[in-house]
Amino acid sequence: MKKILFLTSVLVVWQLSLTAQNFYEFKELPYSYSALEPYIDSTTMETHYAKHHKGYYNNFVKAMQEGNFDNKPLEQVIQNISSYSVFIRNNGGGYWNHEFFWNCMSPNKTQASNALTKAITDNFGSFENFKKEFSSAASTVFGSGWAWLIVTDSGKLKIVKTANQDNPLMDVVADKGTPILAIDVWEHAYYLKHKNLRAAYVENFWQVINWQFVSEKYADAVK
Amino acid sequence: MTFELKKLPYDPTTLNPVVSPKTFEFHHGKHLQAYVNNLNNLKTGTKFENMDLISIIKESEGPIFNNAAQIFNHEFYFDQFAPSPKSKPEGALAAAIDAAFGSFDNFKKEFSAAAVSVFGSGWAWLVVNAAGTLEITKESNAGTPLTKNQKPLLTFDVWEHAYYIDFQNRRPDHVAALWDVIDWKVIESRF
Numbered sequence: 527m528k529k530i531l532f533l534t535s536v537l538v539v540w541q542l543s544l545t546a547q548n549f550y551e552f553k554e555l556p557y558s559y560s561a562l563e564p565y566i567d568s569t570t571m572e573t574h575y576a577k578h579h580k581g582y583y584n585n586f587v588k589a590m591q592e593g594n595f596d597n598k599p600l601e602q603v604i605q606n607i608s609s610y611s612v613f614i615r616n617n618g619g620g621y622w623n624h625e626f627f628w629n630c631m632s633p634n635k636t637q638a639s640n641a642l643t644k645a646i647t648d649n650f651g652s653f654e655n656f657k658k659e660f661s662s663a664a665s666t667v668f669g670s671g672w673a674w675l676i677v678t679d680s681g682k683l684k685i686v687k688t689a690n691q692d693n694p695l696m697d698v699v700a701d702k703g704t705p706i707l708a709i710d711v712w713e714h715a716y717y718l719k720h721k722n723l724r725a726a727y728v729e730n731f732w733q734v735i736n737w738q739f740v741s742e743k744y745a746d747a748v749k
Numbered sequence: 750m751t752f753e754l755k756k757l758p759y760d761p762t763t764l765n766p767v768v769s770p771k772t773f774e775f776h777h778g779k780h781l782q783a784y785v786n787n788l789n790n791l792k793t794g795t796k797f798e799n800m801d802l803i804s805i806i807k808e809s810e811g812p813i814f815n816n817a818a819q820i821f822n823h824e825f826y827f828d829q830f831a832p833s834p835k836s837k838p839e840g841a842l843a844a845a846i847d848a849a850f851g852s853f854d855n856f857k858k859e860f861s862a863a864a865v866s867v868f869g870s871g872w873a874w875l876v877v878n879a880a881g882t883l884e885i886t887k888e889s890n891a892g893t894p895l896t897k898n899q900k901p902l903l904t905f906d907v908w909e910h911a912y913y914i915d916f917q918n919r920r921p922d923h924v925a926a927l928w929d930v931i932d933w934k935v936i937e938s939r940f
């Protein structure tokens with residue numbers, strides 16, 4: 527009993543001394559910078575991960591530390607983003623979105639689960655039509671932003687767009703839901719390789735989608 | 750009325766390394782050209798078909814507004830550079846800048862901070878506002894002072910495509926360098 531009390535108090539002291547920097551993890555890329563070549567080039571991956579993503583992370587933890595850091599997991603912050611500053615919305619969004627985006631891609635050939643394949647066919651008529659609609663959404667985000675495949679509250683699949691670093695989990699966006707796939711269409715995601723040709727980047731993205739991850743996210747969302 | 754790509758008033762190889770020829774090739778030759786082509790296509794068969802650009806900007810929304818406003822913003826942006834620019838304002842404009850911002854250096858500091866802090870795609874502007882005083886504003890995406898009863902004098906494009914080839918993620922470095930090619934003779938003429 528004494529031992530448990532001791533361990534508990536150590537844990538409490540440790541928790542109180544946590545900084546936002548220690549609490550929020552900047553995860554490693556799940557593959558190397560060059561792993562998605564030739565579809566996503568390694569210079570883009572490196573700049574995107576080590577500069578842009580890291581920049582959002584650094585800004586976010588600094589702002590949380592200077593504000594009221596209270597050990598809230600990132601996802602909870604994102605879901606209640608209206609109670610935070612615009613700076614935290616932008617940078618917390620950038621932090622969460624990019625981590626999710628890296629997981630949406632893989633150098634390995636992966637396949638959608640039967641359940642996800644059926645849901646895509648049920649919601650969009652066919653996989654080809656889903657691909658067309660998702661690509662069209664990604665191509666028509668005006669300015670910086672993201673296109674998403676989400677599961678809505680009623681369990682339906684839906685393609686939505688968000689501006690800047692907003693995402694469908696945020697309580698401030700119009701089209702809310704659980705994201706299961708995302709494509710970043712900020713120019714920094716494709717400019718070094720494709721310049722103004724966003725459609726070519728979007729087409730290449732289909733070659734590296736991690737369908738295993740998307741299928742898992744779908745299964746979680748409809749559980 | 751068909752809109753056409755407005756030519757640059759200088760040789761696009763002469764602003765290097767502040768703005769590289771490669772950036773001009775894409776920013777002017779591809780992005781601005783695409784806005785021109787898109788607007789020409791989108792307005793066909795609409796009430797905007799025979800309108801001038803400014804009227805379209807003031808009366809439209811959605812994709813027609815986006816493309817029309819981006820044409821104005823880019824032409825206004827490209828027109829303000831020169832390889833051997835007048836490096837600071839004089840006369841009435843210099844006095845107005847001092848009155849509004851304390852000094853030319855402080856104005857540049859505040860304008861740079863605005864340009865760096867536009868989140869996402871957009872523009873920083875120096876405008877004469879409705880009250881007749883100088884003001885620094887930020888606009889996202891295709892936002893433009895023309896719809897806000899403001900007279901634009903100077904603008905920095907901070908869409909990533911404006912600097913990504915030359916500076917990648919380092920927007921502050923691009924913004925700091927851009928002052929070297931702003932021709933204050935042009936800005937004075939807009940005042």
